[in-house]
Amino acid sequence: MDPVVLFFILGVIARLARSDLRLPEALYEALSIYLLLAIGIKGGVELAQQPIGAVLPQAMAAMTLGAAIPFLLFPVLFKLGKLPRADSAAIAAHYGSVSVVTFAVASSFLLKNDITSESYMPLLVALMEAPGLVAGILLARIGGARRISWGPLTHEVLFGKSVLLLLGGLAIGAIAGPQGIKPIEPLFIGLFKGVLALFLLEMGLVAGGRLPDLKRAGAFLVVFGLAAPLVLGTLGAFVGHLIGLSLGGTALLATLAASASYIAAPTAMRIAVPEANPALSIGVSLGVTFPFNITIGIPLYLELARWIGG
């Protein structure tokens, strides 16, 4: 098992054992800023070496996939799970958006197995953040009387730290190029895996803390949190294969489709769909799907990509 995943498990154990271990909030913030920038910069450097127009079909496909996911999940949550409309839509939006850390773990897993992927994958991560959120908000508001104030919401999503830093990192990497990036390479490329490990320790503490929410959420959501990534991962792998991604790229797109956001989505949903109970959406995305993806899901999506491609 990848050592970064072991850090995550250590965090969960510490939390469940009621250890006093707690990472300062400022460190969490610093680590997440670092990870977003580092993923962006690495992608940007490689993106600079190819024409940007060539990526357009893949970018459109990834965004469509992100927007389609909430429409697939909403009926399952609303009709089958009998959850209120707002909660169904908010949970669906979390899965429509993507988890950058899950992407980082998947990238590190591919690297460990000497599998390359398309250099523009970080760009797809940034592009896939928003469409799922918009779809989720629309689902929450269909038939509702409450008007949505799109202005503050658009600002929150586009200039929220995850999209801003990913796109900012991509731009910095692309403008500076391989030579320009050399002086900052030891920090942003060399230390990446170590920082990811530390970040996952904190994520383990956070995810472990979400487990009590699951008792309230009930068995349906736990099953949903395990089944949704499998179905969405398969869908993502098929889309990746259809748009001609490599083995690594297909596995990453499957991972992105299967992942649920926990940075951009909770904030956006609190603003746009305040009547949704955040304990449900965060409990299932962070307490079930995130741990599932980084331990079992990612190796599975790689096998899936192999099977579909082969």
Added chain:
Amino acid sequence: MQTHARKLLVIIAEAALEKGLIHDARAFGAHGYTLYDVRGGGDRGDREASWEADRSIEMKVICDAAVAERLASHVLATYAPNYAVTLFVTDVGIFRPQKF
């Protein structure tokens, strides 16, 4: 030293409301505010400030009684039904009446 009577309105809420609360405080006539990051727990579970969606803030506004009343009513009506919100008001004595 002479003091002047004002109200201190304290609002403890999810960090997602920060921008809205600042805007509202200004719009309802408060001259200023102070914000802290805080941790705590209540009916809606514990909020430990360990990551983005888990943060809480405490906002202090010193203002006259009418502003405190309007702002508190607005916060209770707009945010309290769906967000973790605690608020209370207390009497304070201030030294510079033109500032509040």
